[in-house]
Amino acid sequence: MRYKKMSLLLLSIFYIFTSYGQISDDFSDGNFTENPTWIGDTSLFIVSSNYELQLSATEAGSACLTLPYYYSDTLVEWHFTIALEFAPSNNNFARIYLCSDQLDLNSEHISGYYLQFGENGSNDAVELYYKNNGNAVKIARGIDGNIANAFYHN
Numbered sequence: 275m276r277y278k279k280m281s282l283l284l285l286s287i288f289y290i291f292t293s294y295g296q297i298s299d300d301f302s303d304g305n306f307t308e309n310p311t312w313i314g315d316t317s318l319f320i321v322s323s324n325y326e327l328q329l330s331a332t333e334a335g336s337a338c339l340t341l342p343y344y345y346s347d348t349l350v351e352w353h354f355t356i357a358l359e360f361a362p363s364n365n366n367f368a369r370i371y372l373c374s375d376q377l378d379l380n381s382e383h384i385s386g387y388y389l390q391f392g393e394n395g396s397n398d399a400v401e402l403y404y405k406n407n408g409n410a411v412k413i414a415r416g417i418d419g420n421i422a423n424a425f426y427h428n
Contacts, residue, residue, distance in 0.1 A: 297343055301325045306339070313377065314339040326355075340377045362392020382408045 297310050301321045306312040312319075318337040320330045331337055350373075358368055367390055371379055374386030385408075390401045400416040 297341065299341075301327055310341055312339045312341050314379075336380065338379045340371075340374075340379060342377070356391060358391065362398060364392075364394045367392030384408060 299306065299310055299312075302325050303309060304321050304325065306319065306321060306327055307316060315337045316339070318329060318331045319339060320328050322328045327339075329337055352372060354370070356368060356370070360366060362368065369388050369390050371386050371388040374384055374388075376384050376386075378384070385406050386404075388403050388405065390403060392398060393401075397418040399418050399420050401412055402414040403410045404413050405411075
């Protein structure tokens, strides 16, 4: 199945700083609505036959899924694969929130850390941002051109 063109993909692990827990989802159960339960624009996503979470929107726009996670003081580690079947740009990119203070990732007043994939030109690099009350600041950038290869086709 092919990935659909999108203008913005937002995924998040939402942190609540008072409890403890651990999550893992490889989507091998064929869904993202149970164990764990992702919430948001669930009608715009599917789990593919390869057990990968995939945007399935038919129109341009933004799509968002979040996963509440109860943070502890232990180390946090993320593992994920991202494949975009379009040439990303400043207006057509993927964003993955690593943590945020809100479930609504489109909120004007959100605070959190996110990775962004895609920019204009061929110098695309993974960028790490911190957003505080809606104001984003780039805090790290990967190697120029590291994600600027021809886009993925299935």
